[in-house]
Amino acid sequence: DGGITQSPKYLFRKEGQNVTLSCEQNLNHDAMYWYRQDPGQGLRLIYYSQIVNDFQKGDIAEGYSVSREKKESFPLTVTSAQKNPTAFYLCASSIGQISNQPQHFGDGTRLSIL
Amino acid sequence: GDSVTQMEGPVTLSEEAFLTINCTYTATGYPSLFWYVQYPGEGLQLLLKATKADDKGSNKGFEATYRKETTSFHLEKGSVQVSDSAVYFCALSDGTSGTYKYIFGTGTRLKVLA
DSSP, X not given: OOOEEEEOSEEEEOTTOOEEEEEEEOSXXXXXXXXXXXXXXXXXXXXEEEETTEEEEOTTOTTEEEOOSBXXXXXXXXXXXXXXXXXXXXEEEEOSSOTTSOOEEOOOEEEEEO | OOEEEEOOSOEEEETTOXXXXXXXXXXXXXXXXXXXXXXXXXXXXXXXXXXXXXXXXXXXXXXXXXXXXXXXXXXXXXXXXXXXXXXXXXXXXXXXXXXXXXXXXXXXXXXXXX
């Protein structure tokens, strides 16, 4: 079955530490996205990528970085510059150039501060 | 810019009651509209979609009709079950500007009591 795999499901970060969240898809989708979800809140876009080796900042990119070296992979690094990283992180993908197609989501990674 | 507005939650209903969750949107072009459902600790799952005016999306007893004249896409279900308890997100995608973006509402929590 095709889908999006996020790992790990739970992640803990120490002060001053960078952590990387994994997102892999086997849907052959061109576009991939990272969202942050805080308790009781909607989704806020961190970064997105429409094609390999290219990505753009979303609404809350500060303190985060991404790479898109392969079509199927879009890892997110939460850097020590992100002062409030505790949240639920969702990765999504879509076909890319067709706006009437929905996004597909992974099951999320919950990041907490130790 | 584009936006999605959903009714505030939580919505609490008894089993077999009728459900309506209101969603209105603003968009510069001709967006596609989606409803997603999120169960606790999971990612978002596509519930239904509509890609043009007067389209009706339906799935698992849920329905929503794309109303261009009222810029609305209200979610309805005739008889809710306890298993429908979740958070529901209304979303749009609009490629008019040349960049395909997905805009989400803040979500509406539904609680169904047995």
